[in-house]
Amino acid sequence: xxxxxxRATCYTFGTFLISxxxxxxxxxxxxxxxxxxxxxxxxxxxxxxxxxxxxxxxxDVQGWVQYEYSNPPDxxxxxxxxxxxxxxxxxxxxxxxxxxxxxxxGRGLVLNQFDDQVTHFDNGTRGLYxxxxxxxxxxxxxxxxxxxxxxxxGARIPENNNIHNMSANRINYDFSTLALxxxxxxxxxxxxxxxxxxxxxxxxxxxxxxxxAGNFSDIFLEYADKVSTMSVSNFGxxxxxxxxxxxxxxxxxxxxxxxxxxxxxxxxxxxDRLYGDxxxxxxxxxxxxxxMPTLAKEHNSTLLGRVSHTYSFNDERGIQFELxxxxxxxxxxxxxxxxxxxxxxRSNSENDWSHSIIDNYLPSSDFSAxxxxxxxxxxxxxxxNERLYFKIGHGINREIIKNLRxxxxxxxxxxxxxxxxxxxxxSLEWDGTWYFDTTFIPLYDSIFTNEYNVESKLWQExxxxxxxxxxxxxxxxxxxxxxGYQYQERKKFNRLKGNATNYDYGKSKWTMYNxxxxxxxxxxKTTQFATENGPAHKQFNxxxxxxxxxxxxxxxxxxxxxxxxxESGQLKDPYYNPLxxxxxxxxxxxxxxxxxxxxxxxxxxRWVSAEFAYNITSSQRVSIMYGSIQGGLFCSNGICRxxxxxxxxxKVSYNASF
Amino acid sequence: MIKARPLSFxxxxxxxxxxxxxxxIAFNFINGKDIVSESIIPDLKVKLLNGSTTTxxxxxxxxxxxxxxxxxxCVPCKKVMxxxxxxHEEYANDNFKVLMINTDTPRSLGKVRxxxxxxxxxxxVGMDPNKVLSKKLNGMIMPTLILVDKGGVIKxxxxxxxxxxxxxxxxxxxxxxxxxxxxxxxx
Numbered sequence: 001x002x003x004x005x006x007r008a009t010c011y012t013f014g015t016f017l018i019s020x021x022x023x024x025x026x027x028x029x030x031x032x033x034x035x036x037x038x039x040x041x042x043x044x045x046x047x048x049x050x051x052x053x054x055x056x057x058x059x060d061v062q063g064w065v066q067y068e069y070s071n072p073p074d075x076x077x078x079x080x081x082x083x084x085x086x087x088x089x090x091x092x093x094x095x096x097x098x099x100x101x102x103x104x105x106g107r108g109l110v111l112n113q114f115d116d117q118v119t120h121f122d123n124g125t126r127g128l129y130x131x132x133x134x135x136x137x138x139x140x141x142x143x144x145x146x147x148x149x150x151x152x153x154g155a156r157i158p159e160n161n162n163i164h165n166m167s168a169n170r171i172n173y174d175f176s177t178l179a180l181x182x183x184x185x186x187x188x189x190x191x192x193x194x195x196x197x198x199x200x201x202x203x204x205x206x207x208x209x210x211x212x213a214g215n216f217s218d219i220f221l222e223y224a225d226k227v228s229t230m231s232v233s234n235f236g237x238x239x240x241x242x243x244x245x246x247x248x249x250x251x252x253x254x255x256x257x258x259x260x261x262x263x264x265x266x267x268x269x270x271x272d273r274l275y276g277d278x279x280x281x282x283x284x285x286x287x288x289x290x291x292m293p294t295l296a297k298e299h300n301s302t303l304l305g306r307v308s309h310t311y312s313f314n315d316e317r318g319i320q321f322e323l324x325x326x327x328x329x330x331x332x333x334x335x336x337x338x339x340x341x342x343x344x345x346r347s348n349s350e351n352d353w354s355h356s357i358i359d360n361y362l363p364s365s366d367f368s369a370x371x372x373x374x375x376x377x378x379x380x381x382x383x384x385n386e387r388l389y390f391k392i393g394h395g396i397n398r399e400i401i402k403n404l405r406x407x408x409x410x411x412x413x414x415x416x417x418x419x420x421x422x423x424x425x426x427s428l429e430w431d432g433t434w435y436f437d438t439t440f441i442p443l444y445d446s447i448f449t450n451e452y453n454v455e456s457k458l459w460q461e462x463x464x465x466x467x468x469x470x471x472x473x474x475x476x477x478x479x480x481x482x483x484g485y486q487y488q489e490r491k492k493f494n495r496l497k498g499n500a501t502n503y504d505y506g507k508s509k510w511t512m513y514n515x516x517x518x519x520x521x522x523x524x525k526t527t528q529f530a531t532e533n534g535p536a537h538k539q540f541n542x543x544x545x546x547x548x549x550x551x552x553x554x555x556x557x558x559x560x561x562x563x564x565x566x567e568s569g570q571l572k573d574p575y576y577n578p579l580x581x582x583x584x585x586x587x588x589x590x591x592x593x594x595x596x597x598x599x600x601x602x603x604x605x606r607w608v609s610a611e612f613a614y615n616i617t618s619s620q621r622v623s624i625m626y627g628s629i630q631g632g633l634f635c636s637n638g639i640c641r642x643x644x645x646x647x648x649x650x651k652v653s654y655n656a657s658f
Numbered sequence: 659m660i661k662a663r664p665l666s667f668x669x670x671x672x673x674x675x676x677x678x679x680x681x682x683i684a685f686n687f688i689n690g691k692d693i694v695s696e697s698i699i700p701d702l703k704v705k706l707l708n709g710s711t712t713t714x715x716x717x718x719x720x721x722x723x724x725x726x727x728x729x730x731x732c733v734p735c736k737k738v739m740x741x742x743x744x745x746h747e748e749y750a751n752d753n754f755k756v757l758m759i760n761t762d763t764p765r766s767l768g769k770v771r772x773x774x775x776x777x778x779x780x781x782x783v784g785m786d787p788n789k790v791l792s793k794k795l796n797g798m799i800m801p802t803l804i805l806v807d808k809g810g811v812i813k814x815x816x817x818x819x820x821x822x823x824x825x826x827x828x829x830x831x832x833x834x835x836x837x838x839x840x841x842x843x844x845x
Contacts, residue, residue: 029697031812033796055794057700064793104788108764114789177709213709218771252768261772293764298731322769324776331736331777380736389737389821470733472821480821551822618826619815657796657815 029057033657037074041649042575049073051083062088064099075120075156076149084115084124097129103142105170106209109224109248110183111142112291120158123148123288125166136175142168148288152194155644160280162288163190163198177214183207183224188231191283200231201243203287220252226271228284244284246271246314250293260325265295268317268342268361275345275353275368275403278314286313295320297335297376297395301468302561303488303541304395309372315341318363318372330381340364340371347407349503367459367495368406372399389472398463401492405458407500411509412448419444452518454510455498460528462492482547482557490539492528492567497521529565532601536565554614558583561607561630572604575648579627580608596648607647620656698810702791704757707771707783714757717782718810721753722834724827725804727786727797729762730773734819735801739779741824745831746781752835753808756781761792761800803827807834 036050049070056063066084073079086099102113102124115122127144145165152159166187173180185205190198207224228243248269255262269292272278272285294311295318297304318339325332340363343355358364365371373396380391421440428435466488474480499521500510514520529536542562549555560583566572576599581589584603588594609627616622631645701715717723726742728735739758746756758781760770767787774783784791792798805814814830816823 029700031697031700031794031796033798053793053796055700055796057697062700062794102788102790104764107767112764112788114763174709179709213771220768254768254772256772256775259776259778261775263769263772265768291764293768296765298762298766300731300733322772324769324772326776326778382740391733472737474821478822478825482821549820549822551820552826555820613818615818619817621817655799655817657799657802657817 031055031057031658033655035653035655037651037653039074039646039649039651042647043645043649045644045646045649047072047074060090062090064088072156075117075151076158093133095129095131095133099126101125101127101129101142101144103129103140103168105140105168105183106181106207106222107220107250107252107293108291109209109222109250110185110205110207111168111289113289114291120149120151121288123291125164136173138170138172138174140168140170140172142166146288160192160194162192164188164287164289166289168289177212179209179211181209183209185289187287187289189287192280193283194280199283201284202229202231203227203284204229205287205290216257217253217255219254220250222248222250224248224290226286226290230284244272246285248286248290248292248313252293260323263320263322263324265293265320266318266361267293267295269313270315270317270342272314273341273343273355274315275347275355278312295339296337296374297322299376299395301393301395301466301486302543303486304376304393304466304468306541307397307462307464307466307488307490309339309374309397309399311339312341315343317342317358317361326381328381330379333376333378335374335376337374338363338365338371340366340369342369344368345403345406347405348409349407367400367457367461368403370400370403373397384473387474389470389474391468391470393466393468395466395468396464398461400459400461402460404460404494405456407454407456407498407503407510409454410451411454412451413509414446415449416447417444418447454500454512455521456500456502456510457497458494460492460494462490464488464490478551478553480549480551482545482549484543484545484547486541486543488539488541490529490541491537492539493525494528495523495525497523528567530568531565538565540564552615552618554612556610556612558610559608559627563605563630566605573599573607573628573630573645573647574604575599575628576603577608577627577648579610580606583608607645616656619658620654622654623652625651697812699804699806699812700794701810702794704759704784704786704791707760707774707785714806715810717755717757718806718808721755721808722813722831723806723810724754724756724831725759725795725797725806726756727759727761727792727795727800727802729760729800730766730769731762732800737821738801738803738819738824738827739777741827743777743779743781745828749831749835752837754831754835757784758782759784759786759791759797761786761789761797763787805830805834 032052032054034052039045039047050068052067054065064086065082068079068081068083071078084100086097086101089096102115103111104113105111113124115124123146125142125144125146127142130141132139147161147163149158149161164187166185168185170181170183187203189201189203191201192198203226205224205226207222209222211220212218225247227245230241230243248271251266253264272282274282278285290313292313296309299305316339318337320337322333322335343357344364344366345353345355345368347353358369363371376393376395378391378393382389420443422443424439424441426437426439466486468486470484472480472482499513499518501513502511504511512518513522527535527537529539545557545559547555547557576589576594576596578589580603594600607628607630609625609629611623611625613621613623628648629646631643699714701713703711703713705711724742728739742756760783762770764787786792795804799817801819803816804812806812813834
């Protein structure tokens with residue numbers, strides 16, 4: 001845990017005040033932003049997070065300071081210090097940066113740095129960046145250190161960190177609509193394991209990209225090749241011996257015709273492989289600087305966000321098509337994506353797995369390659385004399401989440417043991433005389449039946465169907481009314497298939513489904529959702545929101561989130577708050593016949609919240625939220641975070657820019 | 659096991675006070691009623707969607723410039739976009755321009771041009787996948803609008819969009835252009 005460094009903070013803040021005063025006195029250009037948020041909930045989800053960003057501009061010099069006071073933040077460590085800073089010198093041909101640097105080259109197969117505080121992912125480099133531009137060429141060099149923290153088992157405090165000492169170079173040729181670049185990145189990583197001391201690994205990535213943009217189409221291609229070596233001997237290994245080698249390829253071709261645009265994308269990332277999920281103990285694979293396109297729809301619907309696929313940058317290939325167009329002033333969008341791992345996995349036994357590379361370039365539909373399908377269509381626009389805005393979507397997805405068993409082979413049964421005797425004849429010559437002897441030796445021999453086919457497959461699968469709808473009606477007085485409705489049907493189940501049910505370690509054989517008829521197969525689905533009454537075949541989710549706004553002044557939004565069934569381990573709403581009672585018209589609550597901590601059963605799977613936002617000025621906004629928010633999966637930039645539930649709490653946020 | 663605990667601010671009183679002081683200090687830097695500083699916008703380089711590169715000063719040297727930060731997944735951004743394109747075309751004779759700075763990450767970067775083409779938008783589109791511009795101009799909340807006059811002085815800032823705010827946006831544009839608020843209606 002990091003300590004709050006009060007004294008250092010005083011010095012830094014004092015310096016900050018003095019320098020800021022000088023800035024104002026000298027009329028140097030500056031801009032800034034304040035983001036403050038505070039939360040306090042029944043289930044100890046409390047935070048106080050304050051960030052001040054200040055940018056300075058003076059001739060060719062630019063500066064940026066980010067100050068944070070968080071105790072504790074929504075996610076991350078308690079901090080009371082200057083969090084980020086950067087000084088830049090920009091000349092006609094030169095660009096020099098010193099401090100916290102974030103670079104983005106190509107589409108991120110080699111280097112894509114960003115600071116995402118929502119998922120607490122920051123892969124920026126503290127160091128030096130140099131850029132020299134001589135049209136049409138530019139040369140870039142980045143050098144420094146990164147201390148990258150990631151969430152482990154906890155939802156809010158990061159547990160794993162990888163430390164990098166890196167350098168990267170790029171040559172870019174940028175001539176009108178054609179761009180060509182060569183990139184190189186080398187880093188010495190101190191990689192944290194789930195347990196035990198960290199390991200030292202050297203990564204070297206070479207990449208290249210090319211792009212061309214025409215009137216009716218554009219193309220982008222990028223390839224990266226990566227070699228990882230152990231920096232020192234580890235577990236008896238040889239220092240500097242190749243640990244892992246991998247590559248990544250991404251292409252994006254767009255075609256435009258009239259007011260229609262077709263986006264096609266293809267990816268193939270192969271840096272490491274495993275039949276299950278890779279953990280921190282599998283090192284030498286994709287590094288944190290590599291943040292690549294995921295090839296999926298980036299949804300703005302809460303329910304679609306909850307069923308987002310967990311992408312693998314280490315081992316995944318896929319295609320995506322998206323068609324955007326407009327008819328009669330309505331925007332139309334249609335998207336389809338199909339992803340899978342690069343290989344199919346077979347289990348030789350319960351714990352022994354082998355793989356075979358998929359022998360074409362396209363994603364597989366075989367369950368052992370963990371395929372994912374997504375289709376989303378949306379229509380939006382204005383009607384009723386441009387007073388009604390509408391958006392209607394339709395999203396379906398299906399994925400194999402886990403491949404738990406995939407055995408296809410043969411076995412034989414023991415039919416009997418041969419216990420008969422064999423006669424052994426022996427002879428011996430002694431003193432010119434031959435002696436003969438006959439011995440009976442018992443024979444213990446296993447007699448097997450003929451080989452027969454055994455098939456045993458077990459996987460976890462999920463599918464969902466979602467309809468998000470949004471309507472906004474504008475009144476002439478500047479008021480507007482909004483209604484949002486999202487409906488979702490979701491299935492998640494374990495699928496068991498074949499003619500064998502499980503492997504019996506005692507007998508060292510597969511247990512057949514029908515011992516009398518081995519050819520008889522079966523297929524079962526075991527749902528992962530349950531209600532109080534038992535297993536539930538489907539989960540139904542409904543999210544309704546109602547909003548009333550006065551343009552440029554304020555807006556009030558009430559949100560009601562309900563689910564019909566839970567996965568094991570998912571928490572119910574444990575606290576019954578007055579807002580929920582008011583929405584449900586529950587008189588018992590207000591006459592003291594219900595306890596807050598003993599929610600009625602029908603309210604335990606519902607979360608209600610109200611948020612009021614007020615624009616103090618056009619650049620200052622304050623919002624207050626009261627109520628409960630269901631926790632769940634939140635994904636951004638290919639990084640997912642499980643957000644804890646926020647029950648019966650208050651969130652206050654203030655943001656301003658100047 | 660979660661224990662029942664009444665909602666209490668007292669345990670966080672100290673942190674609230676500190677946060678408040680922090681904010682007050684921040685506001686002390688600012689003069690005037692609104693906290694928009696009428697400073698000249700920095701001359702930052704912008705890579706446009708068509709592959710060319712320009713700067714904010716070049717874009718605002720002939721007339722006012724309205725900058726808006728957006729992404730393809732941002733619904734309010736798409737709602738206001740229709741009006742911004744309308745103003746870009748309507749006040750083009752006054753050398754007014756709209757610059758839409760896109761902040762899509764590699765996840766959806768490939769879809770930006772397709773979306774713009776499909777809607778027939780004619781405003782300028784800048785690319786900022788690394789959020790360099792949005793951090794320097796404090797446009798991390800989307801949409802964020804920044805209106806600068808012909809000389810590049812920041813005149814107005816606005817965060818977010820709810821229906822009806824397009825009226826105020828147009829009023830601000832007219833003010834910068836030196837036009838009467840009702841001129842359009844009279845015309």
